[in-house]
Amino acid sequence: MRAASIAAALYAAVLYGFIFLPVAVLVLFSFQGGRFPIPPFNGPSLAWYAAVLGDAKLMAALLNSLVVAVVSSAVACLLGFLAAYGLARFRPPGTALSRALITAPLAVSTLIIGLGLLMTFSMAGVERSLLTVGIGHVVINLPLCFAILSAQMGDHQVNIERAARDLGASEVQVMALVTAPMLAPGLIAAFFLSVTFSWDEFIIAFLLSRFDVTLPVEIWSLLRSGLNPKTNAVGSIVFLVSIVLVFLLELTVFRKAARR
Amino acid sequence: MTADVELKAIRHRFQGFTAVDGIDLTIGAGQFAVLLGPSGCGKTTLLSILGGFLTPSEGQVLIGGRDVTRVAPAKRPTTTMFQDYALFPHVTLAANVGFGLRMRGVGRAQRDVRARELLALVGLEGAATKKPHELSGGQRQRVALARALAVEPDVLLLDEPLGALDLKLRRQMQDELKAIQRRVGTTFVHVTHDQEEAMAIADLIVVMNRGRIEDRGSPEAIYLRPKSLFSAGFMGEVNLVPGEIGAASGGMVIATTPLGPLALAAAAAEGLSTGERVQLAVRPEHLCLDTAAAGATAIGPATILDSAFFGTHHRCRLMPERSPGLVLLAHLPQSFAGRTGDVVPLAIDARGVVALPADAG
Numbered sequence: 001m002r003a004a005s006i007a008a009a010l011y012a013a014v015l016y017g018f019i020f021l022p023v024a025v026l027v028l029f030s031f032q033g034g035r036f037p038i039p040p041f042n043g044p045s046l047a048w049y050a051a052v053l054g055d056a057k058l059m060a061a062l063l064n065s066l067v068v069a070v071v072s073s074a075v076a077c078l079l080g081f082l083a084a085y086g087l088a089r090f091r092p093p094g095t096a097l098s099r100a101l102i103t104a105p106l107a108v109s110t111l112i113i114g115l116g117l118l119m120t121f122s123m124a125g126v127e128r129s130l131l132t133v134g135i136g137h138v139v140i141n142l143p144l145c146f147a148i149l150s151a152q153m154g155d156h157q158v159n160i161e162r163a164a165r166d167l168g169a170s171e172v173q174v175m176a177l178v179t180a181p182m183l184a185p186g187l188i189a190a191f192f193l194s195v196t197f198s199w200d201e202f203i204i205a206f207l208l209s210r211f212d213v214t215l216p217v218e219i220w221s222l223l224r225s226g227l228n229p230k231t232n233a234v235g236s237i238v239f240l241v242s243i244v245l246v247f248l249l250e251l252t253v254f255r256k257a258a259r260r
Numbered sequence: 261m262t263a264d265v266e267l268k269a270i271r272h273r274f275q276g277f278t279a280v281d282g283i284d285l286t287i288g289a290g291q292f293a294v295l296l297g298p299s300g301c302g303k304t305t306l307l308s309i310l311g312g313f314l315t316p317s318e319g320q321v322l323i324g325g326r327d328v329t330r331v332a333p334a335k336r337p338t339t340t341m342f343q344d345y346a347l348f349p350h351v352t353l354a355a356n357v358g359f360g361l362r363m364r365g366v367g368r369a370q371r372d373v374r375a376r377e378l379l380a381l382v383g384l385e386g387a388a389t390k391k392p393h394e395l396s397g398g399q400r401q402r403v404a405l406a407r408a409l410a411v412e413p414d415v416l417l418l419d420e421p422l423g424a425l426d427l428k429l430r431r432q433m434q435d436e437l438k439a440i441q442r443r444v445g446t447t448f449v450h451v452t453h454d455q456e457e458a459m460a461i462a463d464l465i466v467v468m469n470r471g472r473i474e475d476r477g478s479p480e481a482i483y484l485r486p487k488s489l490f491s492a493g494f495m496g497e498v499n500l501v502p503g504e505i506g507a508a509s510g511g512m513v514i515a516t517t518p519l520g521p522l523a524l525a526a527a528a529a530e531g532l533s534t535g536e537r538v539q540l541a542v543r544p545e546h547l548c549l550d551t552a553a554a555g556a557t558a559i560g561p562a563t564i565l566d567s568a569f570f571g572t573h574h575r576c577r578l579m580p581e582r583s584p585g586l587v588l589l590a591h592l593p594q595s596f597a598g599r600t601g602d603v604v605p606l607a608i609d610a611r612g613v614v615a616l617p618a619d620a621g
Contacts, residue, residue, distance in 0.1 A: 156344075163346040166311065166333045167411060168363035177359075181350040 030232035048233040061218035072137035073194035080145030114207040128210040136204035141194040152186035192249040263324030263414035270319035281471035297468035337414035354388035360411035378406035518583035519559040546612035547590035556607035
């Protein structure tokens with residue numbers, strides 16, 4: 001019995017070690033005192049964080065990433081909500097096919113989507129910019145938002161929406177004042193997940209950006225000049241932001257779900 | 261506010277079947293009308309047509325004389341109280357009740373005052389800041405009523421609103437609904453399959469079956485003078501005794517039955533001709549043991565098959581000697597002490613008997 005639980009604990013340790021050790025090493029060497037992110041560790045020092053915060057290009061990329069993540073996620077949520085609402089409530093001909101088509105990009109690799117968008121934009125004569133990156137992120141996040149919101153849109157809300165219409169609400173008012181608030185947990189979940197994916201998405205951002213780049217792209221160009229604790233520091237910041245987002249999601253959505 | 265409702269030749273087909281099949285109905289302003297019938301009889305479809313959630317395949321809906329057949333629910337002078345209440349779960353009771361006023365552009369302060377008034381009307385004063393999930397089923401019911409009344413509709417539509425409540429609460433809510441309806445004066449159209457509920461609240465009962473109206477009238481009229489076998493059976497327990505209409509004389513009609521001749525008031529055999537085969541609808545309470553009572557017609561001795569005590573009466577099944585194949589159900593007085601197997605003299609209070617065409621229903 002005891003041997004079994006020891007074995008289980010050992011297995012868990014190995015498993016979590018496998019998942020988190022690279023991250024732990026990355027974070028640890030972001031506090032490195034010397035010039036190379038390799039053992040021996042001689043820190044801790046915040047010098048590299050100071051370097052990151054003092055790097056105008058990195059800071060600009062960080063801001064770009066935030067803007068792209070928030071705006072593209074908001075757009076993806078809005079479009080996903082409208083699509084889910086329309087298909088669930090009005091069931092136009094070809095509803096099943098529409099659902100399949102909207103969710104299909106989930107199964108397509110971001111590389112293919114990125115290449116496709118790149119060719120489309122260049123044929124259409126659209127300059128690569130943060131806008132094109134944002135559009136790319138909407139493309140990959142919309143299926144996710146649609147899937148989450150579709151799952152939340154049940155038949156029990158139909159009568160509530162009917163009641164709102166009966167009391168004089170227009171279709172827009174029904175969506176804004178009744179349906180969206182009822183789906184708030186799903187909307188928040190979809191938004192935060194989209195922000196998380198957009199925040200550290202690299203391939204599409206790399207293919208579709210030019211002068212203004214997002215943080216993952218900037219980090220990649222840092223890496224090309226060799227390993228350096230500065231990349232560890234900025235990587236740690238990215239990781240920290242992701243953790244905060246996931247934590248917020250947990251707190252707002254899953255807490256609420258558990259209470260109901 | 262209140263208005264009359266007029267339905268003209270309403271017909272509604274769903275894929276493959278006709279849910280409502282030629283309904284003509286007028287409901288007076290301020291009346292409490294109940295659409296009564298078994299599930300699938302078309303009553304809820306008819307209510308949806310009234311509320312504007314369905315456009316009938318044929319026919320017209322007039323409210324207050326205005327044709328609203330193709331008017332959207334939001335633009336009709338009707339509101340609906342839904343079976344599952346359909347309250348907005350994310351906002352307070354005040355916001356729920358005030359929603360319709362908000363849609364009509366009424367300011368928040370005024371809305372809140374009105375919401376509080378209506379919550380007080382339904383007995384929920386002081387609960388304005390609560391959320392729906394904090395309430396019991398009966399309380400949600402009241403909020404739904406207050407919300408539907410807040411916009412002062414001409415006609416309030418109630419879709420089996422008491423279906424989910426337990427019996428005691430349902431009886432209490434019936435009384436309250438009736439009282440509130442009297443106070444606000446709005447025309448109420450209520451759908452139910454419970455005939456006791458219908459009798460408790462209605463001014464006008466409309467009995468429906470298979471998409472058609474079987475009968476309409478006051479609770480007394482429908483119970484005492486049903487116009488079809490279906491209506492007689494749906495409004496409560498009834499014995500059906502086969503018979504044949506005989507000669508009429510002096511305002512009375514003699515019906516020949518296996519239990520002997522019964523003298524009916526001419527009004528109870530309206531529209532029936534001499535020699536016609538009929539079913540006589542005899543309510544259990546119109547069977548009695550006192551053969552000398554006023555209006556009583558003796559039908560000979562009968563054997564008690566079984567008997568159960570119901571508080572207000574004994575419910576007995578009896579086998580009359582004159583027609584052993586015809587088991588009669590009787591409500592005998594509280595004081596009755598007969599046992600299974602006893603033979604008792606039986607009489608029918610012929611004043612309560614109605615003759616109905618045998619082939620109908």
